[in-house]
Amino acid sequence: MPFYGLCDCNNFYASCERVFDPSLEGRPVVVLSNNDGCVIARSNEAKSLGIAMGQPFFQLRETIRRADVAVFSANFPLYGDMSRRVMGVLRRLVPATEVYSIDEAFLDFTGMDDADFDALGHRIARTVRRHTGIPVSIGIAPTKTLAKIASKLCKRYPKLDGACFMHRPEDIRKVLGRFPVNDVWGVGPRWGRMLAEQGVRTAWDFAQLPREWVRRRMGVTGLRTWCELHGEACIGFEEHPADRKRIATTRTFDRDTEDFGELHRRIARYAALCAAKLRAQGSVCGAVSVFLLTNRFREDRPRHYEHVVLPLSVPADSTLELTARAVEGLRRIYRRGVAYKRAGVILSDILPRSGFQGDLFDATDRAKHDRLMAAVDALNAAYGRHRVVTAAEGCGPLPQHRDRLSRPFTTDWEGLLRVKAT
DNA sequence: TCTGGGGTCCTAGGACCC
C-alpha cells in the first residue's frame, strides 16, 4: 500500500525565534502579525496560558507581564529562510516532497514501499531537528488527510516522539473515534457547526454519515474529505505546485491616514512587491487591482471600500508598468477626506511569461524593461529587499510598528550571532 | 490607543449565444 507523509513544523515561527535564543526554551513565546497587531504563532507554553490564535495583542498585556511571555514582531525573512532549510533537509531524506506551506510538506515514499515507516518517520524528525533546530511532527498514513491527523497526534502525545505511522484499520478507527471533527483537514468552522447540529462530534462520526448526505450538504470537497478518512486517497501528490493565479500584497497600516502621498508610496511599494513575486514565478499578468479600506473596527465613521480593476493591454511583469497602473488606480478611487486603514494591490489574469503573445510594436521597450528588472532583482537579492526601489515608493521604510523584531540571523551579515569563547 | 496576510476551489445565478 502506498503511504503519504506529512512533516509539520511545531509552532513554526515561535520555534524559529527559539533556535537563535535557547534561553526561550520552556518560556512562553508568541509572534505577532504586521504592526504587532495580533498573535500569529504560539509556543506550547503560550497555548497553555490560553492565548488564542489571532488574539489582539493589546488584550494580552496583563498575561504577558504575569507569565513573562517572550513577544516577537514577525520576522518573515528569517522564517522563510528557516523554511527553505527544513525543506532542503526533507528533500535529501525522501524521494519527493510537496511543499504545502511555509511550515508543512507532504512526503512521497514511492520506491521505499518496503520501508519500516515508523523508524523512517522518527529518523526524519530527528534529522530535521539536528540540522535546523526546528522540532517537527511526522505523520504517515494511507491518505493525506489521515497523515495530517497522524501528525497532529504527535503534538498531542509527546510519547510518540515526533512521528506516527498510522495504517492498521483498527488503529485508524480508534484514533478517529477520539479525534474532533473540527480538527480534520477540510472541515472549517462553518461545517464544524453544521455537523455539530447533526450530532457529529468526532472524525469517526463523520465517516459514518451516508456518502450521499455528505455529497449533498458539503459538495465534492466535503465528499473528498469523507473518502480520505475511509482510506481512499483522493488528494494526489503534487511535487511541482502550479503557478499562483493571483498575487497580492495588502497591508493594514499602523494608523488611519488621509494622506494621498503616503497612500501613493504604499501602493507603489505593494505593486513593486507583487511584480517581484510575479517575476519570481516566471509569469506575466493581465490585470492590476487596487483597493482602499477604512478601519473595520470603527463604528463611529462610515465604512468605505474603494476598488478598481485595471486591465493591461499587453500582459506585463515590469515593476515600472505595474506600478504606473496601480498608481493610476489609486488616483481613480482615492477620496479626499476619508481616513484609510488598509490598502492592497492584486495581480490577476496570470499567464506563463514564455507563452504569451507580445505586442510586436513595443518589443524594444519590453527588452529594455526585462534587462532593467533582471538587474533590479539581482541587486535586491544580493543586497537585501528594497535596496533598489522606484521613485514612487520614496526613500526609507513605510511606517510600521515592529517594536520586538529579532535580528535577521540567517539573511544578513549584520544579523549573525556573535559567539564569544570564555 | 491597539484588532494579519495570502492563497485555493466550488457553486449558483445571470448574461449571452445559437
Add this chain to the structure above:
DNA sequence: TCTGGGGTCCTAGGACCC
C-alpha cells in the same frame, strides 16, 4: 392565453487552507 432550451462564460459569494 402564452411566455424554448441548452451550453458556456463570468462573477460574486461561500467554504476552506496555513
